[in-house]
Amino acid sequence: MDRKLNKWYAGPVAGAAFLLTSTAALSADLAVTPVIEYSPSWSGFYAGAFVGWGWSNDDADTTGTSGFQSLGSTIVPGSLSLDDNGFNGGITAGYNMQSGGWVYGLEGDISYLDYDEADSFTGVAVLGTRLNTRAEREMKFFGTFRGRLGYAPSDRFLLFATGGLAFGQVNYSASVTGVDAPTLVWSGSEDEFKFGWTLGGGGEYKATENISIKLDGLYYDLADSSVTASGNAAVRAVGALNGIDYQSETDNTGFLARIGVNYQF
Incomplete structure (x- = not known):
């Protein structure tokens, strides 16, 4: 048992x-x-991509010859609105150096910017026809090259200010058309690569030793666009209109808000 x-x-x-x-x-x-455990450092090369949204609140101002200016705002407007907003997305790369909690370096980016805005105005009749005045601005390419200065309050967080060069391709056009005399046309356009400046700031968080998530905002100011809309042959044939051209100009300013992911090598 x-x-x-x-x-x-x-x-x-x-x-x-x-x-x-x-x-x-x-x-x-x-x-x-x-x-x-790792102790993240912000020093070194990095590259990444971002998406965001842009806003622009500019006007197309009439600066035309005395002939157009004397017509008054009921015939030709003093300004047209080119307020616009659109998608922004692109790639970025840069280099940081860290000394204690201070981080400084250089950063550049190239992006697509979806701006295409137009405005028009039809005034009361003058010389037997109403005049339709129109301005349009298109901007699809934008980039910056900036310095950055920041402070890391912890190993994973970075707050920074940034500023430097801004550039972009701007297509601006203006026209005046005789509504009741459609053969009368003033037209002109400018398609130029513009340079200016940008200022902004943001924050960055290290999700891993090599990957960070960034939020930033930039205000930019590119060179103004100015167009002379010259009269066609029908305009030149009218003695009272011969030599009278329409001029229009606009600021190229705006704000970008972006979120991105960077990889540090």
Whole structure:
């Protein structure tokens, strides 16, 4: 009878002893195995991509010759609205250096900017026709090259200010058309690569040792666009209109809000 009981208990007792021994060994291993942590540094090269939204609140101002200016705002408007907003997305790259909590470096980006806005005005009749005045601005390419100065209050967070060069391709056009005399047309356009400046700031968070998430905002101011809309042959044939051209200009300013992901090499 005792031998049967010994056989009955021998298996469970041996299993329990093995489990306790294994647990103790595992605990010992955990006690001596160090927890590996990294201390993120912002120094080095990085590259990434971003998306965002842009806003522009500019007007197309009539600066035309004295002939057009003298007609008055009921015939030719003093300004047309070119307020616009649209998608912005592109790629960025830069280099940081860190000294204590201070981080400084250079950053550049190139992006697509979806601006295409037009406005028009039809005034009261003059010389037998109403005049339709129109201005349009299109901007699809935008970039910056900036310095950055920031402070990292912790290993993972960076707050920064930034500023420098801004550039972009701007297509601006203006026209005046005789509504009741459609052969009378003044037209002109300018498609130029513009340079200006930008200022902004933002914050960045290190999600891993190499990957960070960035939020930033930029205000930019590119060179003005100015267009002379010259009269066609039908305009030149009218003595009272010969030599009278229409001129229009606009600021090229706006604000960009963006979110991006960077990889630090």
